[in-house]
Amino acid sequence: MENINAKYVSQKISKTRWCPVSYSSLQQPEVFATGSWDNEDNKVSIWSIGNHNNSGLEDGFEGDPQILCEHKHGGDVLDLQFLDQERMVSASSTGAVTIFRYHPNTHTISVLQHWARAHSYPCDNAPCTALVCSSPEIVTVGEDGRIVVFRADQEGAVRVIGEMRTRMLPPHKESSLKLSVVFVRECRQQHNSRGDLPKDHGGFDGDRAPLHCVDRHPNQQHIVATGGQDGMLCVWDVRQGGTPISLMEAHSAEMWEVRFHPTNPDHLFTCSEDGSLLHWETASHSEMPSFLQGGRNSSVISHGALTPAGGNRPLSSAWLCGDSGKGCLETTHMLPSQTMSVNSLDIIGQCLVCGTDGEAIFVNRHVPV
Amino acid sequence: AIHLQEPEGKHMGFAWGQGNIFVYETLFKATGSGSPFIHEVRKDEDIYSPILRKLFNESHHIFVGLQTIREDLPSKNKKPQFVSISKNYRSVIRACMEELHISLNPTVSILLAIELIWNLCEVLFIDAAPAGSLLLHLLDWVRLHKADVDEKARDVLQSDSPAEHRDYWDVVVSYVLQGRLDEARQMLGKKATLTPAANNIFKMMDNLLSKMPFYNPGGTQTLTEFDVKWRHWHEEVDRCLQDNSFASNQHLEVLCKILLGDEDTLLEHKDLLGTWYHFLVSRLLFCHPTVKPTELHYYAQVNYSTKTLSAPEPLDSILLAAFEFDIHQVIKDCSIALNNWWFVAHLTDLLDHCKLLQSHNLHFGSNLREFLLLEYASGLFTHHSLWQLAVDYFDHCLEFGRVYLELQIERVPLDTERKALKVLRICEQRQMSEQVRSICKIMAMRALRNNRLGSALSWSIRAKDAAFATLISERFLQDYCAKGTFSDLDLIDNLGPAMLLSDRLTFLGKYREFHKLYGEKRFKEAAKLLLSLMTAKIAPRSFWMTLLTDALPLLEQKEVIFSADQTYELMFCLEELTSSLNTPSSDSDKSMQEEDVELTKVELLRLALSRNLAMAIVKEGTVET
Numbered sequence: 001m002e003n004i005n006a007k008y009v010s011q012k013i014s015k016t017r018w019c020p021v022s023y024s025s026l027q028q029p030e031v032f033a034t035g036s037w038d039n040e041d042n043k044v045s046i047w048s049i050g051n052h053n054n055s056g057l058e059d060g061f062e063g064d065p066q067i068l069c070e071h072k073h074g075g076d077v078l079d080l081q082f083l084d085q086e087r088m089v090s091a092s093s094t095g096a097v098t099i100f101r102y103h104p105n106t107h108t109i110s111v112l113q114h115w116a117r118a119h120s121y122p123c124d125n126a127p128c129t130a131l132v133c134s135s136p137e138i139v140t141v142g143e144d145g146r147i148v149v150f151r152a153d154q155e156g157a158v159r160v161i162g163e164m165r166t167r168m169l170p171p172h173k174e175s176s177l178k179l180s181v182v183f184v185r186e187c188r189q190q191h192n193s194r195g196d197l198p199k200d201h202g203g204f205d206g207d208r209a210p211l212h213c214v215d216r217h218p219n220q221q222h223i224v225a226t227g228g229q230d231g232m233l234c235v236w237d238v239r240q241g242g243t244p245i246s247l248m249e250a251h252s253a254e255m256w257e258v259r260f261h262p263t264n265p266d267h268l269f270t271c272s273e274d275g276s277l278l279h280w281e282t283a284s285h286s287e288m289p290s291f292l293q294g295g296r297n298s299s300v301i302s303h304g305a306l307t308p309a310g311g312n313r314p315l316s317s318a319w320l321c322g323d324s325g326k327g328c329l330e331t332t333h334m335l336p337s338q339t340m341s342v343n344s345l346d347i348i349g350q351c352l353v354c355g356t357d358g359e360a361i362f363v364n365r366h367v368p369v
Numbered sequence: 370a371i372h373l374q375e376p377e378g379k380h381m382g383f384a385w386g387q388g389n390i391f392v393y394e395t396l397f398k399a400t401g402s403g404s405p406f407i408h409e410v411r412k413d414e415d416i417y418s419p420i421l422r423k424l425f426n427e428s429h430h431i432f433v434g435l436q437t438i439r440e441d442l443p444s445k446n447k448k449p450q451f452v453s454i455s456k457n458y459r460s461v462i463r464a465c466m467e468e469l470h471i472s473l474n475p476t477v478s479i480l481l482a483i484e485l486i487w488n489l490c491e492v493l494f495i496d497a498a499p500a501g502s503l504l505l506h507l508l509d510w511v512r513l514h515k516a517d518v519d520e521k522a523r524d525v526l527q528s529d530s531p532a533e534h535r536d537y538w539d540v541v542v543s544y545v546l547q548g549r550l551d552e553a554r555q556m557l558g559k560k561a562t563l564t565p566a567a568n569n570i571f572k573m574m575d576n577l578l579s580k581m582p583f584y585n586p587g588g589t590q591t592l593t594e595f596d597v598k599w600r601h602w603h604e605e606v607d608r609c610l611q612d613n614s615f616a617s618n619q620h621l622e623v624l625c626k627i628l629l630g631d632e633d634t635l636l637e638h639k640d641l642l643g644t645w646y647h648f649l650v651s652r653l654l655f656c657h658p659t660v661k662p663t664e665l666h667y668y669a670q671v672n673y674s675t676k677t678l679s680a681p682e683p684l685d686s687i688l689l690a691a692f693e694f695d696i697h698q699v700i701k702d703c704s705i706a707l708n709n710w711w712f713v714a715h716l717t718d719l720l721d722h723c724k725l726l727q728s729h730n731l732h733f734g735s736n737l738r739e740f741l742l743l744e745y746a747s748g749l750f751t752h753h754s755l756w757q758l759a760v761d762y763f764d765h766c767l768e769f770g771r772v773y774l775e776l777q778i779e780r781v782p783l784d785t786e787r788k789a790l791k792v793l794r795i796c797e798q799r800q801m802s803e804q805v806r807s808i809c810k811i812m813a814m815r816a817l818r819n820n821r822l823g824s825a826l827s828w829s830i831r832a833k834d835a836a837f838a839t840l841i842s843e844r845f846l847q848d849y850c851a852k853g854t855f856s857d858l859d860l861i862d863n864l865g866p867a868m869l870l871s872d873r874l875t876f877l878g879k880y881r882e883f884h885k886l887y888g889e890k891r892f893k894e895a896a897k898l899l900l901s902l903m904t905a906k907i908a909p910r911s912f913w914m915t916l917l918t919d920a921l922p923l924l925e926q927k928e929v930i931f932s933a934d935q936t937y938e939l940m941f942c943l944e945e946l947t948s949s950l951n952t953p954s955s956d957s958d959k960s961m962q963e964e965d966v967e968l969t970k971v972e973l974l975r976l977a978l979s980r981n982l983a984m985a986i987v988k989e990g991t992v993e994t
Contacts, residue, residue, distance in 0.1 A: 076785055
C-alpha cells in the first residue's frame with residue numbers, strides 16, 4: 001500500500017480506464033483516460049504515468065500521473081470505454097454518445113463521431129447510462145429503457161432494441177443490461193433479423209436490490225459478478241440462473257464497479273460509495289498465501305447460497321464454490337484511509353487506477369496479483 | 370463592477386440566490402425598454418478556481434482525519450499529532466502556491482500571507498515552544514519565508530569570481546541576519562583567500578562566528594547555562610569592536626556590529642531584512658536569544674513602531690496580534706481581510722482541538738469554531754461540485770450542522786439518477802427521512818412525466834411513500850386496462866415485502882401474481898387468489914369488472930375450477946357490482962355502445978357463473994365409488 005499516491009485533479013472523476021496495451025508486449029499500461037462529472041464543464045482527459053524524459057523527479061514521485069490532454073464533454077461522463085488503442089467512447093448524461101480519438105503524437109483529442117440524442121425522452125434528455133464496445137460495434141443503454149447499437153463508422157444507429165416495455169428492467173438495473181448486452185452480441189448470429197434479447201438471460205429473480213455493476217469472468221463466461229445498491233457482491237452462474245452462488249457483504253454503501261482481473265481471474269476488485277476499494281482473492285487449488293502485502297485485510301467467508309449442481313466439474317472455478325470448503329476469500333483494502341466515494345476502477349496487469357469524488361486519482365503500479 | 374448603460378432614470382434591482390445575487394437593470398415601471406441582461410454576482414470566486422479546488426479537497430481530507438483523533442489520549446501525546454496536522458495543512462498550501470506560481474496567478478501572494486500566518490500560529494500556539502526553542506522556531510519561520518537570499522547566493526556562487534560579485538556582502542550579511550552562520554563562514558572563506566593580507570581579521574571573524582552559541586533543546590544544557598555562555602560570547606564580540614580590530618575592513622566591522630545586535634546597523638540594512646518581523650527576529654537573535662513567549666509582544670510592539678517599512682497592512686496587524694497571543698484577534702482580522710472562510714475555519718478548528726480557544730459563545734449561533742465551519746461549508750454548498758465536501762463539515766458541527774445540512778441538501782440540483790442516489794445515500798445515512806422523501810418524490814415525478822412508471826414506482830418504494838405508490842399503481846392499472854399488458858413486469862414481480870407499502874400496490878402485485886399463476890396453468894390457485902382479491906377488498910371496486918372478466922376463462926374451462934362456494938361468492942360480487950352500477954349516479958353520457966358492452970359482459974358472466982355452479986354442485990355431490 002505504500003505504492004499508492006493520490007493526485008488531486010480538481011474534477012470529480014466518474015470513470016477511469018486504462019488504454020489497452022497490445023497483448024503481445026508484456027508492458028504495463030501507461031496511459032489512462034478519465035471522465036469527470038458534476039462539473040459545469042465536464043472533461044474527458046488522458047493521463048500518463050510513464051517515465052517522462054524531461055520531468056526528472058520534480059513532482060516527487062515517479063509515476064505521478066501527468067495530464068496529456070483533455071477535451072470538453074457535454075454532460076456528466078456516465079461511462080467510458082476504449083474501442084481500441086486510440087479511440088474511446090463516452091456515454092453522457094445528456095443522452096449523447098461520442099467517439100473520441102486520442103492522437104499520441106500531438107497529445108490531442110478530437111471528436112470522431114457524436115450521436116447527440118442516442119437516448120432521449122419525448123420531452124427531456126435521457127442519460128445514457130452504460131455502454132459496451134466490441135469494435136466496431138458499440139451497444140449503449142439509457143434511462144429511457146432502450147438498447148441502441150451503433151457502428152463506429154456509420155452515422156445513424158444500426159439497431160434499436162425496442163422500447164422494452166414488455167421486458168423492461170427497472171431503471172436502476174440499466175447497467176445490468178450490460179450483461180444482456182453481452183448476450184446480445186453472442187446471440188446476434190442467431191437473431192439477426194429481430195435482435196431480440198434471449199428469453200432468459202438468467203432472470204435474476206432473487207435479487208431485490210437494484211444492480212449497478214456487472215462483470216463477466218474473462219475465461220469462464222458463465223460466471224458473472226454483480227454489485228448493487230446494498231453493497232453486496234454476488235457471484236452468479238448464469239447457466240443456473242435464479243439465485244446467486246454466493247453473496248458477500250462487501251461494502252456498506254452502493255458498489256459502483258466490479259472487475260475481474262483480465263489475465264488473472266482469481267482476483268476481483270470492487271469499489272464503492274463508502275470510499276473503499278477492495279481486492280478479492282480466491283485461492284483456487286493451491287494453499288492460500290499466508291501473507292498479503294500491506295494494509296488491513298480480513299478473511300471473508302462467502303455465504304453459499306447454492307452448491308454447484310452436478311458434482312465435480314473439471315473446470316469449475318473457485319468463484320463457484322459456495323461454501324468455505326474449498327478455501328477462503330481474502331480481501332484487502334487498497335486505499336490508505338477513508339476517502340470519498342470511489343466511483344470507478346480499472347486494472348490491467350499490475351496496474352490499478354481509480355477515481356474518487358474527492359477529486360483524486362489513485363494509481364497503484366504494484367498490485368499483488 | 371457592473372456598469373449600467375445610460376444610468377439616468379434607471380435603477381438596479383436584485384434578488385438573492387444561493388451564495389450569489391442576480392442584478393438587473395430596471396425602470397421599476399410596467400413598460401419601457403431596458404437592458405435584457407441579468408448579471409450574476411458571486412461573492413466568492415475562489416471556489417471556482419481549479420487550482421484552489423485541490424486545496425479544498427486535500428484540506429477536507431486532513432480535516433476529516435483530524436476530527437477522528439481519539440479524544441482519550443492525554444494532551445501530551447496529542448501535541449505532535451496536532452503539529453504534524455498543521456504541517457500537513459501548510460504543505461497543501463505550499464503545493465497550491467507552487468502551482469499558482471507557475472501560472473502567474475495573483476492569488477499566490479494571498480496564499481503566501483496565509484501560510485506565513487499559519488506558520489507563526491503553529492510556532493506560537495500549537496507547538497507552544499518555550500524560551501530557548503522559541504527563537505529557533507522563529508528563525509526557521511523567517512528563513513522559510515525569505516527565499517530570495519538563496520537565489521542571490523546562487524547567483525553569486527555561480528559567477529566567475531564570487532568574492533567580487535556586487536551582491537557578495539549582501540549575501541553574507543543576509544546569512545548572518547538569518548542566523549545561518551555556517552554558510553556565512555563559507556562565503557567569507559572565499560574572500561579570505563582573495564585577500565591574504567587581511568587573513569588575520571578574517572580569521573578572527575570566523576572565530577567569532579563559529580563560537581556563537583545556539584540553544585540545543587534536546588541537549589543537557591539548561592537555559593541558564595546557555596544564557597551564561599551566550600553572554601560571554603557577546604562580551605567577546607563587544608571587546609573586538611571596542612578594540613577596533615575590524616577597523617581596517619568596513620564590511621567586517623558592520624558584521625561585528627550586527628552580531629552585537631546594534632539597532633542602528635540593523636536599521637541600515639532595512640532592505641535586506643525586508644520586513645519588520647525579520648528585523649524583530651534578528652534583533653532577538655543577537656540581543657535576547659532566551660526570549661520568553663510572554664515577552665514577545667513587548668518586543669514586537671517596539672520593533673514594529675521603529676521599523677514600519679510601509680503603510681500598515683492587514684497582515685502586519687494580524688502578525689502583531691499573533692505575537693500578543695491574542696488568538697481571537699488573529700481570527701477576527703483574518704476573517705475580515707480574506708474573502709474566503711477556508712483559512713479561518715480550518716485554523717480555528719485545529720486550535721479548538723488543541724483546546725486553545727476559550728469556549729465563549731457568540732451571541733448568535735454557537736461557538737466560534739462552529740460558526741466559521743458553518744460559514745465555510747455553506748459557501749461550499751453553493752458550488753456545483755464541492756457540495757459533497759461540505760457534508761462532512763456539517764457533520765462535525767454538533768449544534769447546527771444537521772439543520773444546515775437538511776436545508777441545503779434539498780437544493781442540490783439532481784440532474785441524473787446517479788447523483789440522486791448519492792444524495793439519497795447521504796440523507797439515509799443520517800436518517801433525514803423528510804429529505805429522502807422529498808428527493809424521491811422529485812425523481813418519481815420526473816420519471817412519471819416521461820412515462821417511466823417502473824422507475825417512478827421504485828423511487829416511491831425507496832421513499833416509503835405510500836400515497837405516491839398508490840398513485841403510480843393506479844397508473845399501472847389504467848395502463849393495463851388501456852393496453853392489456855403490463856409494463857415493468859420485472860419490477861412488479863420482484864416487489865417482495867415492498868408490496869405492503871400501499872393497498873393499491875399490494876393489489877397490483879397480487880394481480881400480477883394471478884396472471885403468473887394463470888400463465889403457469891395453476892388454475893385452482895389462480896382462482897383462489899382472484900376470489901380473495903375481491904372478497905378481501907384488496908381490489909378497488911372500479912377494477913372488479915376487469916377481475917370478473919378475467920374469471921370468465923376460468924369458468925369456461927371444461928374442468929371445474931371454482932367450487933360451489935366460490936361460485937356463490939363470485940355471484941355475490943357480481944350482484945354487488947351491478948347494483949352499484951345501476952344506481953342513477955352512473956355516468957349518463959356513456960354511449961349506447963358502451964352500455965351495450967357492459968350489459969353483454971354481465972350477461973355472459975351470469976351465464977358462465979350459473980353453468981359453473983351447476984357443474985360444481987354436481988361434482989361435489991358425486992360420491993366417488
